[in-house]
Every structure is written in structure tokens, then in C-alpha cells.
Amino acid sequence: MKPAVIVTGIAKRYGKVNAVRDVSFQLNEGEIVALVGHNGAGKTTIVKLLLGLIRPSEGSVEVLGEDPASGDFAVRQRLGYLPESVAFHMALTGRETLAFYARLKRIDTSSAPELLERVGLAAEAADRPVRTYSKGMRQRLGLAQALLGQPRVLLLDEPTSGLDPALRRRFYDLLDDLRSSGTTILLSSHALTELEDCADRVLILNEGVKIADGTIESLRRIAQLPTKISVTQTEGDTSLSRMTSCPAWTKTGSDTFETEVTMEDKISLLKEVTANPADVAALHVTEPTLDDLYAHFLNSRRAAQ
């Protein structure tokens, strides 16, 4: 895989505030990367650096082989950007707005109706002024403008805020399509559970510093977080109490017990629990979520300081 974005040792200072410190990473072609961090962790700063809207105080940014902040910004023709809480010129209609941005990107405006349909913005809404739009409709228009001209790199800041569940689903399907056509997508969001299913890789930021970078699976391995196993026994059976490999079962219901197990012991414990299938009425295995991983990396960072 070819890297579409290469960031080397960037820092950005606003006065005395270090918004970003010594961050390096690569985004490969056809990859969906989630940028995760609490408010003020430097996510938006990084996105702005990738767009060339601001210049790094240190280090270098290379997007599709070019410095985005230099020259006539030609590289931005192949970028798509959806800002957090996107805003438009209120007096224009959705269609006019899209046509305006298409012209700035030198794209034929005939692609606009198809894009509007793709993001689920009805044709009748497209001819109303943006002033009358709901939050979700503005967000959809924002997505449509980001997708103008089939960008090679998409930078999406909180893309699903204001979208209802059906549209969210449609949005993630859209991302899948784009990924398979080789688009690189950087996604920042607070809805970690949603990212879990779609992101190939996760970058965790804290106070402007990158504290983790890898696939969710590899982060789970590093974090060594336990898997939660909950077993409901068939009535009267007490086989769990006889088990030796993991004695710390806690009772959470009349016949339901729960325990936590490390990744290495997980399979052997499951084998033991299911040794006699007749004893088990229900079994749930809960892997650590991205939420848990995020909390873990933040805490271990704090502990190290």
C-alpha cells in the first residue's frame, strides 16, 4: 500500500499553547483511519494541518506527494473536507451551494444531483435556501461537498453528528465503497462504537501527543485488557464453582455469572465452561470496546506521568 499522507514530527504552537507536539503517522491508500481523542486533544489542528490551512511550527506534512500549504493549493482539488459543525451561506440553496464549491474545484456541476441523492438529500430540499435546513440536512450537504470530484483523501470531522441511525448506516456503507475505490479516509468522532466496525486503524491523541496507533486488534493486544465472559447456567447446576482456571466468578443474576479473563486464557476458559454443553443456557463473550481501549491508553499515560 502506498502512503497517501505522510506526517513527520509535526508540532503546532498557538502562542504558548502546544496544540500538537511531535506527531508522526502515515495514512495509506484505501485505508479508513479513526482519529480519537477528547475535546482539545489536537484532532482539528491535525486536520487543518493536512489541509494546509495552517502551517506546522515544526516538522513536515505531505499529502499526495505535495505540501498542502504551499503553491496554488492544487493538491486540495483531490481532497475532501467536512468541518466539525459545518456552516454554509444561508441565502443560497443547497444546489447553488454545491455548484459554488464544484466551480472552486473546477468540477462539472452536472455531478451535483447524483451526489445529493447519494447523501440522501431530497431534490425538493435542494432548491430551498440552506437557512431552512435542519442540522441533519446541513450535515448531508456538508458530506456532499466533501465528496465533490471523487477526492483521493477525505478528512471528516465528526461526520455522523446530527444524522439519524438509518443515515449513519448509509454513511458507513458509503465509506466502504470509497475505501474499495482506493480513497484514504481520516475520520474523527466521539462515537467510538461506530468507528469500531469501520476503521482499519485507530490513532489516539491526548493533549496534542499521539499515544497509540494501530489496528483495533493490535491495540487490544498491547492494552492487555480482559475479555468479559458471562455464563447463564441451566437450573441447579454448580459446575462453575468447581472450575479452577478462573475462580473469580461474580454472580450477576439468579443463574448468571460473570468473570474477566486475559486474552491468553480466554480460549481455555471457554473450553472448560462449554465442556458440558447441557450445563450452559447462555454464553456471552464481550471483547474490550474502543471505548475501553481509549480509556485504558489515557489512564496508562496519566499513570506514567
Place this chain on the structure above:
Amino acid sequence: MKNILIIARKEVREGLRNRWVLATTLLLAALSLTLSFLGSAPTGNVGVNQLDVVIVSLSSLTIFLVPLIALLLSHDAIVGEMERGTMLLMLSYPVSRNQVILGKFVGHLAILAFATLFGYGAAAAALAATGTEIDPASWSSFVTMLCSSVLLGAVFIAIGYLVSASVRERSTAGGVAIGIWLFFVLIYDMALLGTLVASGGHALPNGLLDALLLLNPTDAYRMLNLGSGEASALSGLGGVAEHTGLNATLLVGALFGWIVLPLSLAAASFSRKEL
């Protein structure tokens, strides 16, 4: 260049949509028609060309109104878009900040030029339609008045951008714009008049008076339109004009300088702004 036109076109469309174009054109037309008919009544038939009277009235109106309209249009252009968040998205496209500011300038100037030409044009058209005889010299003064009014508008659009690019909040921009309007339109001239009176009839050194007149774009405009031809006699400014070394080229040059300087400063200030 193309980006500038794309952005200018968007500004004009927005101006049409939120009725700016309509409102300013109607306002200027209504005022100029009123002035040309009411204002010409007292002159009766004393051999004064009616269009010259109109030029004098409209010039005085322009000095108050056009800077105000221009500042209202422009003071919000940068700080407002930044505050609303539309600037962030626009700058993420392949456009430079200079193109954004120039595009807006062209768009706003087009709106103002349209309003001036059609608003004031209505007065001239009405006079011609009622069968008033107008000699060619008056027509040429009228055209000068129209063009220089647009030029004065451009000056204050540029000044408005400078305000808009320099402040942090929209409300500040509004306040500063009103302050600038008051200063150039009222306070400056009062102070100048006060100085002339205080000098006790001794004329100021010519160079100083020239400089003082060029340092205020509305005064440069006034001298350009009221300082020569028939209008100078009507407005009484001919006396001043005779004593200054200011000619039309110098005055127009000053107005252009008043466009270029604030616009470049605005561009410089805008390029330093953090998004």
C-alpha cells in the same frame, strides 16, 4: 482569476437573495428622484441647468450614503464568515486568501455599482423624460459623478474589509465601521472647518490644505464633483478649488490610492489570521 470571479458571482447572488441589491437601488433611486424634483423647484428658470443642480444634490447625498452602504456591505465580509464557519470550508478549497478578498471586493463593488448607476440614473432619466434640456457638458459632469460615486464606494468597501480583517468579533467590526463613517463624513470636515476659522482668515499654506483634502476620500470626492464646472458655482466650493493645486487626475489618483492601500492592508491582515 477564475476563482475571483466565482467568489464575486456568489457574493452578487447572495446580495440578490437577501435583497441588498434591491434595497440599495430603491433607496438611492427614491432619494435621487426626490432631490431632483424637489431640489429643482426653487431654482425655477434662472438659466441654471437642472442637471447641474441634480449633480450638486446627489454628490452631497453620495458623501453621506454611499460610504455608509459600502461599510454595511463590507464590515462583515471576513470576520462574519470566520465567525459563522463558512470561511473555514471555503479556504479548504483550492483558493488563496487574496483571491477570497478580491472576489468579495469585485462582488460587493458590482452590487454597489448597480445600485448607484440605476438609482442615480433614474434621476437623470426622469429629467430627460420630462423634456428638460441638458447640455453635453452637464452630461459629462453627471457621468463623472456616477463613476466617482462608485469609486468612493470602492474606497469604503476596502476600508470595511480592513476593519473586518483586523477585529476579532463581528460586533466590534460594526462599531468600528460606524466610527469610521462618522469620522470621515462629519468629524473630519468639522475639524477642518474649525481650523480654517481658527486661522482667522489667513489662508492655510496651500500644500497643507491640499494634503488635508486628499487625506479624506470624501473630500477628494467633493472636490472632484463640486470643485469645477457649473457645479462649483452652485455649491460655492469653486472658491476653495481655485486656491488649491488639486486637479482631477490628482483627486482620482487619491481615490485609487484609498482603495489600494486599505485593500492591501486588509489582505495582509487576513493572511495572518489563524483559522
